[in-house]
Amino acid sequence: MTAPRPPAQSPPSAAVLLVPGCAGVLALGCLASVLASGSVQRPVALAFGSLVVLGELTRRPGAEAREAAPLGAAGALAYALLQDVAGQPAHHGVTQTVTVVLAASLLGSVPYVARGSGPVLDHLARRVLAVGFAAVCFRPLSNQGAFDDWSGPAAALLLVALLALTTLCDAVLAAAPAHARTGWPFGPLLREELRGMVGITSAVCATGAVMALAVSVAGLWALPVFCVPLLLAQLSYRRYAAVRATYRQTIASLARATEIAGYTPAGHARRVASLGVAVGRDLGLSGAELTVLEYAALMHDIGQLSLVDPVPAGATAELPVTEQRRIALLGGAVVRQTGVDAAVAVVVERQADPCREQPVAARIVRVVNAYEEKARDAGPGGALAALEELRLAAAGDYAPEVVEALARVLARSSLSEPAAG
Template sequence: MTLTWGTALVGLVVMVLSEMWRQTSSGPGRDAPLSQATAMALAMTTAWPVASGEPGHLLGMVGPLLLTTGAVLLAAVWRRRLRSTQRELLRLGTSVIVAGVLVRIPGPGGDTLLESVWHAQDATVLIAVLLLLVAVLAAAAPLVWRGVRASARSRSMAWATLSGEFERQGPVSLAGATTAVVMALALTALGPLSLVLFLVPLLVLQPAVNRQRRIRRAQRQTIFALARLPEEAGLAMTGHAARVAELAVPIARDMGVEAADLRDVEAAALLHDIGQVGLSRPVPGGATVELSARDQRQIASTGSSILGRTAELSRLASVVADVGLAHHRAVERGDVALASRIVRVASAYDDLTGRGTRLAGSSAPVEALERLLRSTPHEYDPEVVRVLVHQLERRGSLSTGQAESLSR
């Protein structure tokens, strides 16, 4: 179907309103599916005619792509948020291009899926299934791209980063994909009106998603504020908790911890030293690795008691309590969470390499790891230490030769 000026205008208005509403929503991320669903529906069912007069030609999807770009820019200009448009343009543009290309690839009979949508007779179910497959791939494409980029920046395993992206954004993207299919099929019967009607379910869904994000953001801010208490009181090294979290999360991801549980690993890492506020005398340099096993357990127990009094953080109490437990005791118990063992290793490594310790210079990572390895498996989980070595190698803190030597 050729994209008429009426359909184009309705599509543009719907996407502009969706983008303006998206930019006013709060939360750490605002990947609303409203514009994405409309853009994919237009890309899968309409096209501007090209010089050859064939709307199904690949160049025919320039129209939906231009509408999408225009909607994002108009909303950004109105809200004065031009700096934030690059990511959204990339996300929507990727979905439009993937959907537009896939529906324009000739099938076994020579017809494209775009042509089949407008000449469907008895194969409506098959066409709907194929459109759904196209929409899912188009909605997933920007998530894959973002996950690969994040993996390259953090030098973590790609599959683990991708699973995290799909865990966070997959349900909303899937809702956008299914709605795009329904809108695309409805265009044959209702015309441009379908672009408005089928956005209602997503408008109902999106406030609930944003409300959940606001709650998570408030919880995260609370955790960071609590994590800074030992540092503000001069009981721990500045940035220790944050550095431990930056190490613990990639280690947990590489060890197969589910993406939904990584937030608890990060929170436990940030809060593992909060028990130091109950000490009568501060630990020199805040390095608990130099303390006796009894003192380590006391700090962890105090931190667990503090978290146990907070409803939102009580679930982390047992994890923090077990950070002070030596590995051989954890093996004896048999029920110590992997998060506790990971945080214990990450904290010890940062204690040994952080500012204010006797290990310094380029050899500090190697010396710290050698000390950790000498204490495994009595004090530290050897598997966690092994993954830590590979993580530091990916970050460039260790050379390949050093990592191989330590892994023997």
């Protein structure tokens, strides 16, 4: 068995640069082509461009990429999939589509960048590539009149299918750089991207399709009227995201109660949570499972608040098993009363059970907690010693597959030194 070594700082791999690189090449090519050959149907381009600008202007810092500017994304997709405007065939090509969307997105991002709210390059690159993909699939065929004979409903379904393809492409574009950057397995990353897209992205795609269809029926007037439901969805989503963020902060504060009370060392809960989430990701957990894992890891020591005397240095992993289990049950009872998801309470409760009977999240919490306690005071080399100790511990205490996942995570990141408090 070879001990994991922190890897030498690898150069930014090609995959990380692939997405912005491709987007840049595509954008420059389209721009040059439009500058050379001029643009067609300027009012239509202007209307859709304004919609994209508006969508970018309603963007808020901190929002995740996929829900950052849904209106802009919907407008851009609708422009790519536009068949005709109030009966007149639309004949803008791929290059004009990409150029209009790029220019509008850049223009809309100006206030955002001026406020210093954060980088936009990644967002822009994904937007350009997604729109480019949809346009390449649709525009040449549409401009040649390939879809003229299709019946109405079939044309609508065609748009939906194209948008689904575009979404898939977008998910791959998001998951690939993340995979290259962090080394997390690609499958779960892609699955998580796709799962995150069920919500707002499906609304964006539906609105894009509806706008393209509505403009062909009702003309450009359809744009302002038909963006309202999407704005409503965006608003609801933001409130949901805000309350989620607040909730997370409150849970983290609750978790720190044990640290402030002197039961556990400062930062212990937070470190167990971040390392636990990384291990969970490595084992293929995603979405809601990761949230449960994170909350449970944050609150795994909360049962100690019920103890009469603190455990020395909060090191529960050294206690007799019955005592560990008692504390776990106390913690589960506390968590149950806090109104947090009952799944979190189960994980906290079962954290000291034999690993064969535990749910995955509880196994992870147990292993990571033990590792954190063993490694934090051990100094240089302590991390490796702690891992060895976990591997050699009595069979049935620590799940071997979780220990190996932990080893992989430590090898990948430089987390092998516990981060300072």
